[in-house]
Amino acid sequence: MTISRRSLLTAGLGAGFIVAVPGVSYAAVPSLAGLRTDPFSLGIASGEPWPDGFVIWTRLAVDPLADDGLGGMPSRDVPVEWEVAEDERMARVVKRGVAIASIGSAHSVHVELRGLQPGREYFYRFRSGRYISPVGRTLTSPAPHEMPAALAMAFASCAQYEHGFFTAYKRMAEDQPDLVLHLGDYQYEYKKDSYVVGGGNVRDHDGPETVTLENYRQRHAQYKADADLQAAHAIAPWLVVWDDHEVDNNWADEIPENQDPAQLNDTAAHFRQRRAAAFQAYYENMPLRPSALPSGADMTIYRRVQWGRLAHFHMMDTRQYRDDQLAGDGWKKNIMERFDENRSITGAEQEKWLLDGFKASEARWDVLGQQVFFAERDRAQALDVDDVSMDGWDGYAASRRRITQGWVDAGVRNAVVLTGDVHRHWAGDLKVDYKNPDSPVVGSELVCTSITSGGNGSATATDATDATMAWNQHLKFYNDQRGYVNTKITKDSMRADFRVLDYVSTAGSEVRTRASFDIVDTVPGLQARA
Numbered sequence: 001m002t003i004s005r006r007s008l009l010t011a012g013l014g015a016g017f018i019v020a021v022p023g024v025s026y027a028a029v030p031s032l033a034g035l036r037t038d039p040f041s042l043g044i045a046s047g048e049p050w051p052d053g054f055v056i057w058t059r060l061a062v063d064p065l066a067d068d069g070l071g072g073m074p075s076r077d078v079p080v081e082w083e084v085a086e087d088e089r090m091a092r093v094v095k096r097g098v099a100i101a102s103i104g105s106a107h108s109v110h111v112e113l114r115g116l117q118p119g120r121e122y123f124y125r126f127r128s129g130r131y132i133s134p135v136g137r138t139l140t141s142p143a144p145h146e147m148p149a150a151l152a153m154a155f156a157s158c159a160q161y162e163h164g165f166f167t168a169y170k171r172m173a174e175d176q177p178d179l180v181l182h183l184g185d186y187q188y189e190y191k192k193d194s195y196v197v198g199g200g201n202v203r204d205h206d207g208p209e210t211v212t213l214e215n216y217r218q219r220h221a222q223y224k225a226d227a228d229l230q231a232a233h234a235i236a237p238w239l240v241v242w243d244d245h246e247v248d249n250n251w252a253d254e255i256p257e258n259q260d261p262a263q264l265n266d267t268a269a270h271f272r273q274r275r276a277a278a279f280q281a282y283y284e285n286m287p288l289r290p291s292a293l294p295s296g297a298d299m300t301i302y303r304r305v306q307w308g309r310l311a312h313f314h315m316m317d318t319r320q321y322r323d324d325q326l327a328g329d330g331w332k333k334n335i336m337e338r339f340d341e342n343r344s345i346t347g348a349e350q351e352k353w354l355l356d357g358f359k360a361s362e363a364r365w366d367v368l369g370q371q372v373f374f375a376e377r378d379r380a381q382a383l384d385v386d387d388v389s390m391d392g393w394d395g396y397a398a399s400r401r402r403i404t405q406g407w408v409d410a411g412v413r414n415a416v417v418l419t420g421d422v423h424r425h426w427a428g429d430l431k432v433d434y435k436n437p438d439s440p441v442v443g444s445e446l447v448c449t450s451i452t453s454g455g456n457g458s459a460t461a462t463d464a465t466d467a468t469m470a471w472n473q474h475l476k477f478y479n480d481q482r483g484y485v486n487t488k489i490t491k492d493s494m495r496a497d498f499r500v501l502d503y504v505s506t507a508g509s510e511v512r513t514r515a516s517f518d519i520v521d522t523v524p525g526l527q528a529r530a
Helices: 005-010 167-174 213-224 227-235 268-284 348-360 393-409
Strands: 044-050 053-059 078-085 093-101 108-112 121-128 136-139 151-156 179-182 238-240 303-307 311-315 331-333 365-369 387-389 415-419 425-431 441-447 475-489 493-501 511-520 523-528
Touching: 044 121, 044 136, 044 227, 044 238, 044 303, 053 078, 053 121, 053 136, 078 108, 093 108, 136 227, 151 167, 167 227, 167 475, 167 493, 167 511, 213 227, 213 268, 311 348, 348 365, 348 393, 387 393, 393 441, 415 425, 425 493, 425 511, 425 523, 475 511, 475 523
Parallel strands: 151 179, 179 238, 311 365, 365 415, 415 441, 441 523
Antiparallel strands: 044 053, 053 108, 078 093, 078 121, 121 136, 151 475, 303 311, 331 387, 425 441, 425 475, 475 493, 493 511, 511 523
């Protein structure tokens, strides 16, 4: 019997006890003595695909919301067997081994696979004691010299657990992408009742605002226990980057949002300690390579993933190395310091890495996976006034110009920026100089809305209802609903489908495509599909 991918999302996620598989012996792995509850309550995941492997992940927890952040697990390391197979039934196993879920890493497991075939679909699972995990699907990337026919890539951001149900993740999984990019705000730091959406929150965070390692571990576990999020992780490999809420709202380098000494653990003096805790928990809960393991308050997440000759994904970090937001952050008018050549949102080292990557790229598509609005988005209609967000690239205009000019000078064939953060769908054309109406279009930006953040949104909030569209003519689309973006990337074009849900305040909304755009090879800019 052939098991469909969709069956992984239904029957597969309910698996708990081990079943016999011909030719597989589990005798070498000791039982988890005394454990009477399935430890795979946080699901499984894969990520970081390369031509001969990927990372597979799990984290053991029998009580995800335990206050100590350790998931109710015993105070010792636990052996976990893993398997990778060519089929969904796990009959044709090609790799297996034993990993140690250590108490020092909150019983998480990161297995870095090598020696597999490029451009292939694989399946994986874990076992500990008498319990077996769900089966996940993943892929290796194509060989560097190959031009694959197509890549189905989805991207998402901003999943505030309290603001709605994660149905969008379930619908994304049902769309069966081959790769998922998560562009930040995977979880939120707030305690119950401190970030309330209109109409009230539909569920609550457990625990206090996340400050300590225990807090962050507990919060990640609460999110990971969600079945819809688990479905999205189980269907495809993920590439993840953080934004701000994985640590603290609108943080910048070593500067927290609030610097009031009266607020415990929210001062600059405490922030590096808080950041270290957040980074440690982030690594423990994401399918990242072991080389990404943080060192205290420092963790390198910018990296490049190649998908044959079709695409290079430049995954960026616009939080850890940025200069502080100007003028106290927020939307501000006529802040000329934003054009200062010395200001950076990436830091000098990451900027050089990105520009060098452009120069070396021979890919058909160079895709920047990053966090905050890239194009100019000026709310002021008057020519002698600008009103822009200090937190996005508008607050770092010279930094944006250097990056954009960098891909132009390098002769990048097709540049596409993917963005999250703003809880709305947007799409627009990119220029080097937004103040010059004759400046040519040199790329495209696709902005995904939130999974839940902001609540249901409005189906009537369209291009015509956002006045910013009228005098920012490089912006082509706006929508205020929840959802994600699907793309289909081929050598000839990139198609973007903006997927929306009617509601997230209750579970089960269907999904539909609100708008679609094409980006045609060597033709910069968006072309709307009928």
